[in-house]
Amino acid sequence: MGLRKNPNNMNQKIFIKTFGCQMNEYDSNRIYDTVKKIGFNKTENYREANCYLLNTCHIRDKAKEKVYHEIGRVKKIFRSKEKPLVIITGCVAQAENQEMINREPYIDLVIGPQSYHKINDMILNYKEKNKKIEETEFDTIAKFDYLRTIKNRSGKVSSYITIQEGCDKFCHFCVVPYTRGPEYSRPFSEILEEVKSLVNSGTKEIVLLGQNVNAYEFEGYKLSNLILEIEKINGLERVRYTTSHPKDMTEDLIDIYKHSKKLMPLVHLPVQTGSDKILNLMNRKHSIKTYLEIFNKLKKKFLLKD
Numbered sequence: 001m002g003l004r005k006n007p008n009n010m011n012q013k014i015f016i017k018t019f020g021c022q023m024n025e026y027d028s029n030r031i032y033d034t035v036k037k038i039g040f041n042k043t044e045n046y047r048e049a050n051c052y053l054l055n056t057c058h059i060r061d062k063a064k065e066k067v068y069h070e071i072g073r074v075k076k077i078f079r080s081k082e083k084p085l086v087i088i089t090g091c092v093a094q095a096e097n098q099e100m101i102n103r104e105p106y107i108d109l110v111i112g113p114q115s116y117h118k119i120n121d122m123i124l125n126y127k128e129k130n131k132k133i134e135e136t137e138f139d140t141i142a143k144f145d146y147l148r149t150i151k152n153r154s155g156k157v158s159s160y161i162t163i164q165e166g167c168d169k170f171c172h173f174c175v176v177p178y179t180r181g182p183e184y185s186r187p188f189s190e191i192l193e194e195v196k197s198l199v200n201s202g203t204k205e206i207v208l209l210g211q212n213v214n215a216y217e218f219e220g221y222k223l224s225n226l227i228l229e230i231e232k233i234n235g236l237e238r239v240r241y242t243t244s245h246p247k248d249m250t251e252d253l254i255d256i257y258k259h260s261k262k263l264m265p266l267v268h269l270p271v272q273t274g275s276d277k278i279l280n281l282m283n284r285k286h287s288i289k290t291y292l293e294i295f296n297k298l299k300k301k302f303l304l305k306d
């Protein structure tokens, strides 16, 4: 095994490859913030990695096969070297769980998106006992509780923050409700803390993320309240959010486009199709009429903005 005896004292190198959306990018950064605690440093050169982590996405066609193909490639690269610890995270990990370890013995750990907070224990346990395991519980509250204790070190001018995860809408074409679990909104104060810490380390723009970001609701606070509170933070210049669902595009959210000083004039609002019949078959829970109503209201707010 490529993970040597004492990771705290060794210069362990982790290579993280991320597929998919901004939320996976955020997750990969948070996974890195976490494994740093047990002695890993990031490398951009996968050939020198002791640990090869694939953060996967299930949205595209043949997602699963792409992962096995990638593992085949890693096997070839490390054929004449010490095998790295191979970890699969993300939505394919959630959907396939134990099956991945059964099908591909080169894989060591499989971790679903709501179990990242267990990664250090899993790695250390694997080092001790050499036992392959999968963790795919929907432990969202425990995950964010744990991540709160670990500083977000994005340090980028534009930083992502996940504020909401999961989905209760069950569009017929989408796997998210099964891979990310039910809708969950992070505590209001915890998000503000994370934004402040990012701004202190140089971030100028915050992108609030959620599978249904505008479904955000914590103890009566909605996305509009959160944006208005975030924009009070000195040093922060811009706020964006993605991705929204038309069903949750409420009046209060539309309204802040007129008053907000830092919210960018941009809305990512998937229309999916121009046909009510197809929207219905997709189980999208909105019609073309309601979509256009939202569009016209937003247009009015933008035009009336001072």
Ligand code: SF4
Binding pocket: 167, 168, 169, 170, 171, 174, 175, 176, 177, 211, 212, 245
């Ligand atoms: S609302 Fe979005 S995340 Fe939820 S099922 Fe539909 S497409 Fe997927």
